[in-house]
Amino acid sequence: MINVNYRIIFYKFGVMKFLGHLDIMRYFQKAFKRAKIDVSYSKGYNPHMIMSFASPLGTGLTSDGEYLDVSLNEDIDNKVLIDRLNEQMVDGMYIAGAAKLSDECKNSMSIVAAATYLVSVKDGYNQEIYYFKNIFREKIKELYSSDEIKVIKATKKSEKEVDIKPLIINIDYNDFDYSNSCAEIFDNQIHVVMTLSAGSENNLKPELIIKALCEFCNINYNEFAYQYHRTEMYYREDDDAIKPLLGKDAYDMLIQRELFVNSN
């Protein structure tokens, strides 16, 4: 039996942001079944589809760059795979690309090293809009220029103070380019783009930076006032540069982002 590993990149938007990671996994299992794509199953008493995700996206977040690795018992063209899956997608899910991976490629979960997020202030949260109007990026710049950024990080076992500054890879102070993105556009236009360390060891959630920012500005953090949107995930090259996950060890790759037009 042949066996080909694929990496798929997809968008998550609209009401689908209210679905948790486990439900997204179940959703894809059924979508692959409907698309009649021959996914490999694990051996053993409870066979399950060999499928893994680079990094679970929290409930409430949207994304232009979610990654799914899947092992198939067939070699199908990337375009066919994308199209057949897109026929099975609901409003709020869209396949943007696929790549065939060489055998030596490790799964995306183990190689993901960074992720980029667009953080926007939602409309209707007047205190935040009033406060951050025209100074959101400046305040973040100020915060980022401190020697260290201490936050309380809660784990299942304990709470501890950590310095998250080394986990910030880059903050982009330019306006976000909404073309080919599913990110929601808010009237207040307050937003910033940041690239943060990701993965099992040094994962930094964008919420923590905004929390630190609010503390820095002496305002209360309202968890519902911000929309977090992931735009891309990366692996780290030997020379320390970060590159989008889809390209890692891919010998055949197709991205059709141009089909996606943000018109909200």
Place this chain on the structure above:
Amino acid sequence: MKKSMIKSALKDELLLKVEKPARYIGNEFNMVRKDYKSVDIRFCMCFPDVYEIGMSHLGIQILYDMFNKREDTYCERVYSPWVDMDKVLRENDIPLFALESQTPVKDFDFLGITLQYEMCYTNILQILDLSKIPIYSKDRDDSCPIVIGGGPCAYNPEPIADFFDMFYIGEGETSYKELLDVYKEYKKTNKTREEFLRRASRISGIYVPSLYNVEYNEDGTIKNFEPVYDDIPKKVKKEIVKDLDASSYPEKPLVPYIKVTQDRVVLEIQRGCTRGCRFCQAGMIYRPVRERDVDYLKDLAIKMLESTGHEEISLSSLSSSDYSKLQELVYYLIDEISSKGINISLPSLRIDAFSLDVMSKVQDVRKSSLTFAPEAGSQRLRNVINKGLTKEVILKGAMDAFISGWNKVKLYFMLGLPTETYEDIEQIAVLSDEIAREYYTIPKDERNGKVSITSSTSFFVPKPFTPFQWVRMNTVEEFLEKQRFLNGKMKEQLNYKSIKYNWHEAETTLLEGILARGDRKLCPVIYDVYKKGAIFDAWGEFFKYDAWIETFKEHNIDINFYTTREREFDEILPWDFIDIGVTKKFLWNEYNKGKNEEVTLNCMTKCSGCGAGTFKTGVCLKVKG
């Protein structure tokens, strides 16, 4: 180009505050999308319990598909908001909305509520209240949807009669066409709600409670039950599908995101049951039994699996073993789909050579268990209830299964059946033990570890349209005494360590008993107890037993009138105005045969002239009396 078409009724913050926001977003795969502004009829279908329960219900999926096949109609769905969402909606003054269009339920033409169990009655009031539809039908005006109830509890709609504009009695596939056509005509001509209701009451299967007057005797029984106008039928005959293969069945069922109770394709292979168990309401109201064509089912099974991506299919019926082409269907499914990693689940299957072979092919023997429902411990009492399952059959079935490697057995019984004695109850423990003893006759080196027997008892609730509709129900004290007695007897058994005994809540049963055979006098009680905060009564953690009891007292209602009172044959029962085909005389004869421990044969063997022959379909055409 892709963009989200959905505008959620709730802002993000509210959805993120509740557990499982996916219950309220709709957008499931196979959800029907239409422009609600351009249809003539908007029908909102409701299952008055939480999403995961409601989404598992086949009936709604059938009607959803059937309504949406009409171009002039858009059928959407709503389920009971869980307690957290209930709070959010009330605090923010947001009207309850349908999942598809995310628009208020109050804007619909119809609100159809399925009535699957009595314990959901307060949830119906929650739905109406949150929708801002007046709870009492008499308070509604032309701006409100027509509130219609259907499903098994509609066979005695009286305890909730005041909350509904109409009920649909029987199977939904038949009369809705006429009802919707008539409605469309009335909407066009701007006639009033009253005019529509009166016209609808002449449609077969439609019962408009406000058009019937009930008079009571001094003792609380019914003196008179009459329509208020001459052109309204005195009796409402249940609706029934004559040809199931020609009726509507969803080839593309909705696929929920969150794990629901029935997370699988459900294939209804037949409707009705020929067995005639005297306690069973479904066995009477769905008569006569009708099978679906096996080739039709094979085709449907594949189509539904392909359109949903589900990894399991369940064959649904009241008694699968009685389906004449079961072997052909099951072996076909095993050949076609088992290799593709799809499971087949077969509930309500008799244990025999065929079922053991099938189960060994589709399940993991070490993990699965055998299920028997003897319902009563002794043969005497099984004859009373006409449960044609003997000890020999159970022991042989269990032994065959033990030899094939099974070692887990589940047994289901009822306590409080008519004529029951403590000897009958003791036999539940004895039978459980005998099955364990049977296991240990197998030589030790051939056994698969220890045997595990789980015996469960529920309390018997007399239901309308059964031979036991007249009988006295046990009190809570009697139930608990019987349960304690049985628990003690279980511990006296030789293999008591291998037997686990489970039981149900007696308080819930009491309420179910009151509501099941209740009358219109209960409407204000349900209203008041809802106002005291009762919802989700079917969920133990929310059941406010004390509030119910207190409210009955406030209304001077004697619970025993509904539960422990043995009725006379001549009494007008609240549900007597419904004609289910099966006659009252047949049910009474069955009751008396039961008391004499006489068995009535299965319809397939011999017709006993129950009256369902009037529908001229199904088994009635095949078997002569």
